[in-house]
Amino acid sequence: xxxxxxxxxxxxxxxxxxxxxxxxxxxxxxxxxxxxxxxxxxxxxxxxxxxxxxxxxxxxxxxxxxxxxxxxxxxxxxxxxxxxxxxxxxxxxxxxxxxxxxxxxxxxxxxxxxxxxxxxxxxxxxxxxxxxxxxxxxxxxxxxxxxxxxxxxxxxxxxxxxxxxxxxxxxxxxxxxxxxxxxxxxxxxxxxxxxxxxxxxxxxxxxxxxxxxxxxxxxxxxxxxxxx
Numbered sequence: 001x002x003x004x005x006x007x008x009x010x011x012x013x014x015x016x017x018x019x020x021x022x023x024x025x026x027x028x029x030x031x032x033x034x035x036x037x038x039x040x041x042x043x044x045x046x047x048x049x050x051x052x053x054x055x056x057x058x059x060x061x062x063x064x065x066x067x068x069x070x071x072x073x074x075x076x077x078x079x080x081x082x083x084x085x086x087x088x089x090x091x092x093x094x095x096x097x098x099x100x101x102x103x104x105x106x107x108x109x110x111x112x113x114x115x116x117x118x119x120x121x122x123x124x125x126x127x128x129x130x131x132x133x134x135x136x137x138x139x140x141x142x143x144x145x146x147x148x149x150x151x152x153x154x155x156x157x158x159x160x161x162x163x164x165x166x167x168x169x170x171x172x173x174x175x176x177x178x179x180x181x182x183x184x185x186x187x188x189x190x191x192x193x194x195x196x197x198x199x200x201x202x203x204x205x206x207x208x209x210x211x212x213x214x215x216x217x218x219x220x221x222x223x224x225x226x227x228x
Contacts, residue, residue, distance in 0.1 A: 002149040004199060006174040008127050009183060013037040014171065015044065017196020019189035023092050024065040025051050027136070029187035030167040031071050034132040034215055035080060035111055037169075044083035045109065049101055053078040062099055063092050065165070068136060068211055072113035075215065079108030110219035118209040120202055123182060124173045126214055133170035135184065136211035138162055142204060150194030151176045153201045160208045176201055 014037050020029050028051035036045045053074035054066045085105040093099040116122055126133045138160040146152045153176075172183030176199040183199050190196045 002147055002151055002177050004149060004151070004174065004176050004181075006172055006183070008174070009172040010037070010127065010130065010132055011171055011183075011185070011197065013042070013130075013132065014185060015042040017185060017190050017192075018044070018047075018088075018187055020047075020187040021090055023089075024063070025088075026187050027066045027068065027071055027134075027167040028054065030134045030169050030185075031075060031113075031213075031215070032080065033185065033187075034134055034169050035075060035109070037132050038111070038215060038218070039109065045080040046083050046086045046088075046105070048088050049086045049105065050074050050078070050080050052099065052101055061096050063096075068115065068134075068213060072115070072213060072215075076110055076112055076219065079110035079219075081105035081108055112216045112219060113213055114216055115211065115213045118212050120180070120182075120206055120209075123170050123212060127170055127173050127182075131214055132185075134167060134213040134215075135170050135182070135205075135209060136165065136167050136213075137200075137205065138208040138210065139164040139166050140208070143200075146193040146198040149176075150198040151181070151201065152193075152198050152204050153177065153179065154204045165210075171197070172199075174199070179203060181205075 028047045032045045032047045054071040058067050058070040086101050123133050140161050168184040170182045171185050179201040181199040181201045
């Protein structure tokens, strides 16, 4: 049986793992849930709203993934309402021209963000200080089948696959099967890993990690409607 020795675990800051379904919205989920976790109490924020604004800022369609810099810009400038103000759509809109947020979404929550180099030690430091970390990684086959204990370790000669890119949240660190590891929250529902979480060993994560971001200062915004 695998042995996991947690050194820090932030899962209590989050609600149940969510599911992006068959849409390219992993970064919106990672950013949204990291944002919600830093607020008082767990209340999901609207992934649909922040994905819409990040895509609009990048002039991208809802059928493609978001850009990290535009996602952070959208959280800082556009903010997010609560999830129930614009619930997540189960399928990509077929008519991008009609993809628009509701007229009234209530309070918008904004937060600054920053990026850093993909350094394993820096991720450990942020998590130790109770800061969830947005991780952008390349994937490979081991990620799709964590062990029964929720550990992802690369098989021999398993290489990163640059065309498969994904965003998750680093929410813990420790030792898994004798390897340093980062505990991540995924957006593939509770059926992946251990209730939607898994430990990515350093051997898996280091060669695949290509970007890191953290949300920082809260920016208080009164209830208002989104701009056109």
